Amino acid sequence: MKSYKNILAILAAGSLMIASCKDNEFLREEPKDKLTIAGAFTSKAQFDGLSATFYKNLQLLYSSKDQTHEAFVLGLGTDVMFDPRDNSVKFNNWGLVNAQEEFATDFFNLMYDNIKVANTLIGAASNPKVVWASEAEKAATIAEGRFFRGFAYRNLANAYGGVPIVPEAVTTPKVDFVRATRQECWAFAKADLEYARLNLPLTTTVIGRVTRAAADHFLAEVNISLKDYDGAIAAATRVIDGTDGSYALVKARFGSRNTSAVYDVNKDYYYDLFAMGNQNRQTGNTEGLLVAQFEVTPTGGVIPGGVTGFTRPLIERMMWSQPWALIKAGYTNVAHDSTGRGVAFVRPTNYTIYDIWKNAGTDMRTNETNIKRKFYFGPNIKTVNPAFNPGQLIPKSFLTTREDTMLYVYPNWAKFGTDRHIGGLPDNGYVRDFYVARLPETYFLRAEAYLGKSRTDLAMADLNVVRDRAKATLLTNPANVTIDYILDERARELFGEEFRMLTLTRLGLLYDRTKRFGNPASGASVSLNNNLMPLPQAAIDLNVGAKMLNNPGY
Numbered sequence: 001m002k003s004y005k006n007i008l009a010i011l012a013a014g015s016l017m018i019a020s021c022k023d024n025e026f027l028r029e030e031p032k033d034k035l036t037i038a039g040a041f042t043s044k045a046q047f048d049g050l051s052a053t054f055y056k057n058l059q060l061l062y063s064s065k066d067q068t069h070e071a072f073v074l075g076l077g078t079d080v081m082f083d084p085r086d087n088s089v090k091f092n093n094w095g096l097v098n099a100q101e102e103f104a105t106d107f108f109n110l111m112y113d114n115i116k117v118a119n120t121l122i123g124a125a126s127n128p129k130v131v132w133a134s135e136a137e138k139a140a141t142i143a144e145g146r147f148f149r150g151f152a153y154r155n156l157a158n159a160y161g162g163v164p165i166v167p168e169a170v171t172t173p174k175v176d177f178v179r180a181t182r183q184e185c186w187a188f189a190k191a192d193l194e195y196a197r198l199n200l201p202l203t204t205t206v207i208g209r210v211t212r213a214a215a216d217h218f219l220a221e222v223n224i225s226l227k228d229y230d231g232a233i234a235a236a237t238r239v240i241d242g243t244d245g246s247y248a249l250v251k252a253r254f255g256s257r258n259t260s261a262v263y264d265v266n267k268d269y270y271y272d273l274f275a276m277g278n279q280n281r282q283t284g285n286t287e288g289l290l291v292a293q294f295e296v297t298p299t300g301g302v303i304p305g306g307v308t309g310f311t312r313p314l315i316e317r318m319m320w321s322q323p324w325a326l327i328k329a330g331y332t333n334v335a336h337d338s339t340g341r342g343v344a345f346v347r348p349t350n351y352t353i354y355d356i357w358k359n360a361g362t363d364m365r366t367n368e369t370n371i372k373r374k375f376y377f378g379p380n381i382k383t384v385n386p387a388f389n390p391g392q393l394i395p396k397s398f399l400t401t402r403e404d405t406m407l408y409v410y411p412n413w414a415k416f417g418t419d420r421h422i423g424g425l426p427d428n429g430y431v432r433d434f435y436v437a438r439l440p441e442t443y444f445l446r447a448e449a450y451l452g453k454s455r456t457d458l459a460m461a462d463l464n465v466v467r468d469r470a471k472a473t474l475l476t477n478p479a480n481v482t483i484d485y486i487l488d489e490r491a492r493e494l495f496g497e498e499f500r501m502l503t504l505t506r507l508g509l510l511y512d513r514t515k516r517f518g519n520p521a522s523g524a525s526v527s528l529n530n531n532l533m534p535l536p537q538a539a540i541d542l543n544v545g546a547k548m549l550n551n552p553g554y
Contacts (some may be wrong), residue, residue, distance in 0.1 A: 041124040043131055047141050048302045050124075053117045054148040055208060055303045057110055058292040062434050063313045064106070070314055071346045072103035075500025077526075078510060080491055082519035084347035084406035094514075094525040099537035099554050107159065108536050111152040112166075118149035119169040136199075143199035147210050150192030154222055157185035158502040159533045161551060176545030186225045193219040197235070202245045206300035207280050208293040208433070213244035217289050217437045220445045225506060229452040236446035239289070239439070247286055247439050249469045254284035263419060270364050270470065274415035276422070279433035289437040296422075296431055311428045316417035318345045319496060323375050326408040329394055330381025340417040341426040344407040351517035352495055353411050356488050363472035365492055372412045416496060440466045440493045448486055456481040463489055483507065505531055529553025 041047055062070055068083050068091075075081050077091025090096035090103075097104070122145045124130070125138060132138040156163045164177035165188050180188070197215035204211055216235040223232035238244045250269050255278035257264045257271070272278055279291045293303050294313050307313060320342025324335045335341040357366045368374060374393055381388045388398075399405050421429025443462045450459035456478035463481065464474045466489070475481065487509070490498055504510035514526040534554035 041121075042127065042129050044133070044137065044141065045301075047121060047125065047130075050117060050121050051141075051144055051302050052304055054114060054144070054210075055293065057114055058290075058436060059294065059304070059307065060110060061436075062292060062315060063294070063307055063310050066310075066314060066317075067345045068318070069103055069106070070318060073107060073499045073501050074496055075504070076103075076346065077514065077518065077522045078500055078504055079349060079487075079513040079517035080352045080495055080500050081346050081348055082522055084344060084410075087519075087521035092519060092521045092525070094522060094527060094530050097530060097534065099534040099540070099550055101534065104159070104533040105536040105538070107533075108156070108539070111156050114148050114152040115166055116169070118145040118152070119166065121145035122149070123169045139199040140201060143196045143215075144210060146192040147196035147200060147215050150189040150196060150215075150222075151218060153185050153189035153192070154218055155499070155502060157182050157189065157225070158499075158506040160535055161185075161532045163535070164548075174545075175543055177543050177548065178546050179548060183226065186222050190219065190222045190226065193222060197238075197244075203281075206302050207282060207295075208291055208299055208303040210290060211245060213239045213247060214290040214437055216244050217442050217445070220442065220449065221506075224445065224449050224452065227452065229449045232449035232452075233446055236442050236449065239442045240446065247289070249439060249466070250285065250287055251469055254278065256283070257420075267369055268364055268367070271369050271414055274432070276418060276430070276432040279435060287439040288433075288435055289439060289442070290435070292434045292436055294431050294433050307431060312431045313434065315434070315496070316340050316430045317343050319416040320344070320412045321347075321408060321410045323408055324378075326378075326404070327380075328384055329375075329398070329408075330378030330384060330388070330390060332378065332380060335426040337421050337424045337426055337429075338419045339426065340412075340419070340421070340430065342412065342417065344410075347406060347410055348413075348495070349517060349519055352491055355517065356491050359473075361473050363467075363470050363492070365470050365472070370414045372414065375409050413496060435497050438494070438497060440469075441490070441498060444486055444490055444493075447481070448483070451481060451483065451486065459486075466493055483509070487513065501533075505533065527553060 041050065061073060064070065068076055071081060072091075076083065077094065083089050083092050086092065090101060122142055125142050125145070130138070153163075153165070161182040162179045162185055165180045165185060166177075167188075193215050197212050197219055200210060200212045200215055202212050216238045220232045220235035220239075223229070223235060239247060250273055253267075253269050253272055255272050255275055257267055257275040257278070259265075273285065273287065277283055277295070278285055279288050281288065293299050293305070294307050296306055299305050320340050321344050322342045323329065324331050324339040325333045327333055357363070360366045364370060377388050377390055377392050377394055379390050381390055381392075394409065399409055418430050422431060423429050443466050447459040447462040450456070450462065459481045460475045460478045463486070467474055470493070487503070490503065491500075501510070504513055508531050510531050511526050511528050514530075515523050517523075518526065529552055532551045535548070535550050537550075540548045540550060
């Protein structure tokens with residue numbers, strides 16, 4: 001794998017030179033050995049080694065830096081989540097989101113790294129010296145590259161609008177990139193995803209490797225962006241009806257926590273979807289369409305095994321509150337297996353905690369198993385406050401300071417952590433795979449496409465499929481189906497999974513939704529220009545051969 005990366009650095013030091021500004025790859029001299037892309041990869045095994053970069057980059061979306069960094073794409077500072085520690089920081093203060101901002105810059109660069117690798121792979125696959133077992137194997141290899149290139153341009157267009165389109169590997173210095181339009185970027189992504197959905201396999205023996213259903217899932221969304229609602233419906237339907245493989249919403253207990261142990265017997269199948277070891281098809285999960293792999297044991301030559309950069313994904317640390325540190329409630333400031341090691345870097349908004357669950361009734365997604373809302377006094381409570389007993393429910397009246405409810409006690413989604421860590425270690429014992437795309441979102445995309453065609457009856461039917469699985473009250477009036485309702489349902493089902501930032505920027509609703517439902521500081525500071533993210537200033541400055549304007553307001 002290391003040798004493939006070295007070849008890549010020599011041959012294709014950035015399909016987009018500006019994406020490599022941090023390590024100054026563009027300043028490197030011409031390599032003396034005069035290697036070429038055409039001659040670098042001659043076997044399927046070498047292409048698989050190159051493909052591993054795509055899957056490493058999926059990991060980096062969830063585990064590259066600490067604190068709030070990984071929350072950016074999940075919706076930091078929008079309607080669903082915010083930084084509870086300081087209202088003056090970026091994304092709580094949208095005025096600080098600018099062309100030098102690190103989170104949006106890192107995401108931009110990561111996507112262009114995918115494009116660089118994809119262009120190298122696609123170009124090299126045309127070399128007649130490559131030994132392919134069949135034309136189908138060659139097409140599937142190219143399809144993998146085109147999927148990840150299409151995925152990258154989908155992400156870039158959603159977040160930034162129009163960006164430079166780089167259709168092939170750049171092997172000589174280039175400093176005159178020009179922004180394409182947003183529509184052109186979506187159209188480019190569509191062409192890649194169309195090729196991918198026709199040539200990727202339906203199934204794979206390699207856990208985590210991309211298949212046809214993932215291509216159609218993202219194709220459905222891109223088609224919505226292009227207002228090709230019929231195309232979107234067709235793509236989503238191929239995932240839903242079995243054309244792209246056997247997928248279905250989980251409706252029964254399965255996997256690693258489906259036991260008779262006292263701490264598992266009261267769990268449910270929605271909980272099982274997020275238990276460690278339960279995200280892939282091989283464990284009985286029929287919902288995961290694309291899953292970033294974090295399992296400790298290697299999952300195959302193409303997919304890097306284990307966690308990139310850290311000893312575990314940072315999601316529990318980032319998303320869970322830290323009741324174990326609330327000394328006045330009788331805790332010892334030491335995390336335990338049952339409490340997890342949340343550090344409260346990111347807190348759900350009141351919209352996410354309360355508003356979307358009003359009149360939830362029997363919806364299992366908000367029950368105590370799946371969202372822990374009840375917290376209890378710790379073992380030392382008699383020492384610090386004799387009026388209460390260990391194990392007694394902490395009343396709301398006890399939580400008197402801002403920190404009490406911003407850091408120590410707020411609802412914890414079971415999908416972000418666990419009460420049974422590997423080896424009993426709350427620090428490093430939470431390692432599960434992460435859904436990049438899950439089947440309920442496909443239903444939501446088809447519902448959105450039906451809404452675009454003014455078929456609210458069919459949109460309601462798709463929403464009800466997901467609500468029925470959750471044992472939620474079904475919708476009965478199609479007039480209630482609006483884009484706001486779909487976004488609410490996405491929050492109920494996909495909070496912390498979907499790329500909420502990109503969903504809202506795609507729809508041009510980040511400003512509106514943050515203004516109405518975000519943390520008060522975010523709502524007060526957000527501006528209309530924040531419906532698009534800023535291009536990195538470094539990318540603009542290095543592009544000296546052509547003028548590249550940033551998005552308005554940046």
